[in-house]
Amino acid sequence: DGGITQSPKYLFRKEGQNVTLSCEQNLNHDAMYWYRQDPGQGLRLIYYSQIVNDFQKGDIAEGYSVSREKKESFPLTVTSAQKNPTAFYLCASSINLGGVENEQFFGPGTRLTVL
Amino acid sequence: AQTVTQSQPEMSVQEAETVTLSCTYDTSESDYYLFWYKQPPSRQMILVIRQEAYKQQNATENRFSVNFQKAAKSFSLKISDSQLGDAAMYFCAYRNHPYNNNDMRFGAGTRLTVKP
Numbered sequence: 001d002g003g004i005t006q007s008p009k010y011l012f013r014k015e016g017q018n019v020t021l022s023c024e025q026n027l028n029h030d031a032m033y034w035y036r037q038d039p040g041q042g043l044r045l046i047y048y049s050q051i052v053n054d055f056q057k058g059d060i061a062e063g064y065s066v067s068r069e070k071k072e073s074f075p076l077t078v079t080s081a082q083k084n085p086t087a088f089y090l091c092a093s094s095i096n097l098g099g100v101e102n103e104q105f106f107g108p109g110t111r112l113t114v115l
Numbered sequence: 116a117q118t119v120t121q122s123q124p125e126m127s128v129q130e131a132e133t134v135t136l137s138c139t140y141d142t143s144e145s146d147y148y149l150f151w152y153k154q155p156p157s158r159q160m161i162l163v164i165r166q167e168a169y170k171q172q173n174a175t176e177n178r179f180s181v182n183f184q185k186a187a188k189s190f191s192l193k194i195s196d197s198q199l200g201d202a203a204m205y206f207c208a209y210r211n212h213p214y215n216n217n218d219m220r221f222g223a224g225t226r227l228t229v230k231p
Contacts (some may be wrong), residue, residue, distance in 0.1 A: 040224075
């Protein structure tokens with residue numbers, strides 16, 4: 001089955017530690033995205049990548065880093081510089097062509113809790 | 116920057132009844148796209164319905180339909196014959212550039228409860 005997988009579903013880390021969230025897709029999509037979701041707020045874009053070996057900052061990139069070495073994978077690292085990392089993180093992908101048909105498909109998300 | 120506002124943090128509906136979720140947005144663009152996403156308790160985001168701004172006809176997908184009022188910058192979602200499985204968070208989203216899928220703006224969401 002084609003889709004997007006994120007692991008782990010729940011992640012606990014101590015304050016000051018870096019942590020990497022996994023995102024893999026087998027949809028053959030060019031574009032991938034990372035969003036952060038907080039209670040009472042909509043999704044906010046952290047980083048996105050339109051093609052392998054290229055990525056751009058979104059609205060709230062500070063304290064985060066990404067890599068895009070393979071088309072299928074777009075891992076997100078939450079660094080110790082991120083002041084409030086506890087949140088729900090969603091990964092998405094899209095074909096990266098124009099038009100309304102180019103919807104974003106979302107993974108199941110990872111809940112990160114920093115203790 | 117474009118903003119999306121969902122003024123109803125929570126809504127409830129009786130099973131089999133109809134409910135309307137509100138969404139307004141702010142933009143100076145004339146061509147853009149609007150979406151409603153559903154996020155059930157599993158937290159998997161699912162696209163419910165989409166609307167292209169240049170189309171005057173309101174989009175419909177089975178029990179889901181929209182009321183798109185371009186001049187008023189309003190994009191409400193109507194759910195008819197509500198089912199227990201419709202219970203979820205619903206997010207309104209806006210995208211203005213036809214070739215830039217990165218510029219997606221989400222509202223804060225409306226939590227819909229369906230009462231049996």
